[in-house]
Amino acid sequence: MWLLKLAWKNLWRNKARSLITMAAIFFAVILSSIVSSLQKGVFDNLIKNVVSFYSGYIQVHQRGYWNEQVLENSFAVNAGVEKDLLRQKGISGVTARLESFALASSGESTKGCLVVGVSPGSEDRVTSLRSKLIAGGYVSDADNAALLSEGLARRLKLAVRDTLVLIGQGYHGTTAAGKFPIRGILRFGSPELNDKSVFLPLQAAQEFYGAGNRITSYVLSVDAPDDVKRTTTELGRILGKEYEVLSWGEMMPDIRQHIRTDSASMTIITGILYILICFGIFGTLLMMMVERRHELGVLLAIGMKKGRISRLLLLESVLTVISGCLLGILISVPLVGYMHNNPIRLGGELADIYRRFGFEPIFPTATNAAIFMRQGVIVLVMGLLLSLYPVIKIMRMNPVAAMHT
Amino acid sequence: MNTVIDAHNISKVYNPETIPVYAVNNVHLHLQKGEFTALVGPSGSGKTTLLNLIGGLDKPDEGKIEINGTDITRLSSNQLINFRLHNIGFVFQSFNLVPVLTAKENVEFIMQLQGIPKKEREARLKNLFRQIRLEDKVDCRPAELSGGQQQRVAVARALASKPQFVLADEPTANLDSKSASNLLDIMAELNKEENMTFIFSTHDQRVIERARRVVTLVDGRITTDTALVDVSHSVASVSSPPLIT
Ligand SMILES: Nc1ncnc2c1ncn2[C@@H]1O[C@H](COP(=O)(O)OP(=O)(O)O)[C@@H](O)[C@H]1O
Numbered sequence: 143m144w145l146l147k148l149a150w151k152n153l154w155r156n157k158a159r160s161l162i163t164m165a166a167i168f169f170a171v172i173l174s175s176i177v178s179s180l181q182k183g184v185f186d187n188l189i190k191n192v193v194s195f196y197s198g199y200i201q202v203h204q205r206g207y208w209n210e211q212v213l214e215n216s217f218a219v220n221a222g223v224e225k226d227l228l229r230q231k232g233i234s235g236v237t238a239r240l241e242s243f244a245l246a247s248s249g250e251s252t253k254g255c256l257v258v259g260v261s262p263g264s265e266d267r268v269t270s271l272r273s274k275l276i277a278g279g280y281v282s283d284a285d286n287a288a289l290l291s292e293g294l295a296r297r298l299k300l301a302v303r304d305t306l307v308l309i310g311q312g313y314h315g316t317t318a319a320g321k322f323p324i325r326g327i328l329r330f331g332s333p334e335l336n337d338k339s340v341f342l343p344l345q346a347a348q349e350f351y352g353a354g355n356r357i358t359s360y361v362l363s364v365d366a367p368d369d370v371k372r373t374t375t376e377l378g379r380i381l382g383k384e385y386e387v388l389s390w391g392e393m394m395p396d397i398r399q400h401i402r403t404d405s406a407s408m409t410i411i412t413g414i415l416y417i418l419i420c421f422g423i424f425g426t427l428l429m430m431m432v433e434r435r436h437e438l439g440v441l442l443a444i445g446m447k448k449g450r451i452s453r454l455l456l457l458e459s460v461l462t463v464i465s466g467c468l469l470g471i472l473i474s475v476p477l478v479g480y481m482h483n484n485p486i487r488l489g490g491e492l493a494d495i496y497r498r499f500g501f502e503p504i505f506p507t508a509t510n511a512a513i514f515m516r517q518g519v520i521v522l523v524m525g526l527l528l529s530l531y532p533v534i535k536i537m538r539m540n541p542v543a544a545m546h547t
Numbered sequence: 548m549n550t551v552i553d554a555h556n557i558s559k560v561y562n563p564e565t566i567p568v569y570a571v572n573n574v575h576l577h578l579q580k581g582e583f584t585a586l587v588g589p590s591g592s593g594k595t596t597l598l599n600l601i602g603g604l605d606k607p608d609e610g611k612i613e614i615n616g617t618d619i620t621r622l623s624s625n626q627l628i629n630f631r632l633h634n635i636g637f638v639f640q641s642f643n644l645v646p647v648l649t650a651k652e653n654v655e656f657i658m659q660l661q662g663i664p665k666k667e668r669e670a671r672l673k674n675l676f677r678q679i680r681l682e683d684k685v686d687c688r689p690a691e692l693s694g695g696q697q698q699r700v701a702v703a704r705a706l707a708s709k710p711q712f713v714l715a716d717e718p719t720a721n722l723d724s725k726s727a728s729n730l731l732d733i734m735a736e737l738n739k740e741e742n743m744t745f746i747f748s749t750h751d752q753r754v755i756e757r758a759r760r761v762v763t764l765v766d767g768r769i770t771t772d773t774a775l776v777d778v779s780h781s782v783a784s785v786s787s788p789p790l791i792t
Pocket residue numbers: 561562568569570588589590591592593594595596597
């Protein structure tokens with residue numbers, strides 16, 4: 143106890159130095175917390191935009207479908223599987239799709255397109271399809287009508303209430319042909335979807351392709367995007383060999399790669415930040431040891447054991463680092479909270495690009511207690527590791543030499 | 548009589564490989580309980596080195612040092628730290644005190660290291676501050692004390708641990724003559740009242756005159772070892788033949 147008291151008094155012997163050290167630690171925690179929160183926020187947002195607007199966080203297919211996306215790899219709707227999916231913890235929505243290709247024509251021109259048969263109700267719950275409408279109305283289960291993407295409509299010079307003709311190859315090589323009145327026009331952020339997709343109610347699509355009650359995929363939304371990996375594995379185990387369960391990362395490796403590369407550069411930035419902070423802390427420790435060499439030599443001479451002196455110095459460092467960390471966490475929590483509620487808005491060209499891809503042009507900030515805790519702990523551990531320097535110095539100290547200075 | 552320090556044939560050589568310096572050269576020194584002994588000699592004669600050896604701060608290259616029967620040259624460095632804590636009181640030339648602690652806390656500190664209970668510490672503190680005549684300065688930080696007062700606190704700290712002897716290396720070197728004389732008064736009183744053994748180095752003639760025995764070092768060797776009979780009337784002195792020639 144008296145050792146702790148002495149440590150506390152020593153902490154304040156050189157107020158400027160202690161405050162500088164604390165401030166360094168404090169800013170380290172704040173900066174690294176903000177950087178990490180921003181990074182996580184941006185990525186979460188990116189994933190949400192890309193994933194939740196079409197692919198879903200997880201998809202279930204007949205095994206082999208993802209490698210060869212043809213109707214022959216479709217499977218019959220299975221109430222048991224659907225029930226299993228909905229029962230699984232962490233799954234917030236399930237919708238069935240039948241996806242294939244066809245030629246779309248409007249009398250004067252013909253274009254290849256992606257035909258997506260969807261259950262209008264559940265599709266809207268999982269991917270908010272209705273919100274993409276820019277003209278006309280939505281479809282219902284029993285309709286025999288189509289929703290046309292904006293780019294395709296422009297190319298085919300079609301508008302709401304015009305008729306779309308689809309021709310393609312159906313299930314087991316049959317010929318598929320159909321005429322569909324256009325009920326609505328959709329706009330997607332992704333150019334791929336915006337220029338090529340046609341949405342039909344599931345039943346209409348199944349009839350068009352002669353596919354009975356078959357579908358190509360279940361598209362799943364989840365409660366916690368961070369748990370996707372675990373949920374995917376879990377589902378794979380439950381559904382067995384017949385089905386393949388893929389996470390968005392497996393379906394869109396390029397996006398995952400982009401996030402990885404970006405994370406790596408962020409890690410380097412925080413790494414550099416940490417190294418700077420380390421030098422700052424180390425500098426003050428170095429100064430402190432030079433300044434107190436004589437005094438510590440006296441303590442050693444009069445009979446204070448090296449272990450005890452080390453404990454004293456460790457206590458001093460721990461107190462400094464902990465106060466800096468706590469202060470840092472205390473301030474960064476409301477700061478990041480503010481940034482979360484008032485995200486940084488992008489301007490100009492960048493904002494346009496974001497909007498074109500269907501993203502809100504913002505830099506969102508994640509508020510996640512784990513982030514602050516982690517940054518706090520990292521800085522704390524760094525500080526403690528650095529405090530080993532005075533301990534090593536003490537262990538090697540010779541009282542006569544120390545007092546000579 | 549009670550032998551406190553018994554140093555046999557001790558030597559300390561610096562730079563043995565290059566140009567060897569015999570800082571302490573084949574010295575015999577015996578101190579009895581209650582002595583008040585000055586170690587004198589010109590600068591560089593080996594006073595500090597000898598005191599460091601006796602105080603267990605440094606190890607001799609040759610010889611044996613017994614403190615109250617314990618051969619300290621055979622102790623490990625950790626044992627030596629503990630031995631110093633319980634057996635030797637130190638007063639250094641300057642900057643003896645922990646700057647963030649008050650005078651009282653500085654003296655209490657060593658008793659806390661020894662694990663002495665609070666009640667006993669308080670009693671000893673009271674007594675010690677009366678003896679060093681600084682009862683009104685107990686709560687002052689070292690920076691608020693004069694050099695002489697700081698040295699008196701250092702003496703109190705040395706005594707607080709109830710050592711076998713107090714070792715002081717040039718305790719008055721940084722003091723004016725009045726403060727020096729004051730410090731010597733207090734040391735002499737403690738020597739008398741508590742029968743505490745003191746050995747201190749100095750090259751100040753007025754301080755030398757206060758000693759009851761004067762050991763002179765030249766080039767690491769003891770050249771004279773003189774017992775002075777009467778301290779208060781410094782004229783009369785009896786010279787005994789040096790122990791080592
Ligand atoms: N650490 C050391 N390394 C080398 N030589 C030293 C060291 N300490 C003391 N000496 C030498 O030993 C001799 C005695 O020094 P010291 O004991 O300090 O004398 P004094 O205290 O009487 O002035 C001197 O010649 C000094 O230069």
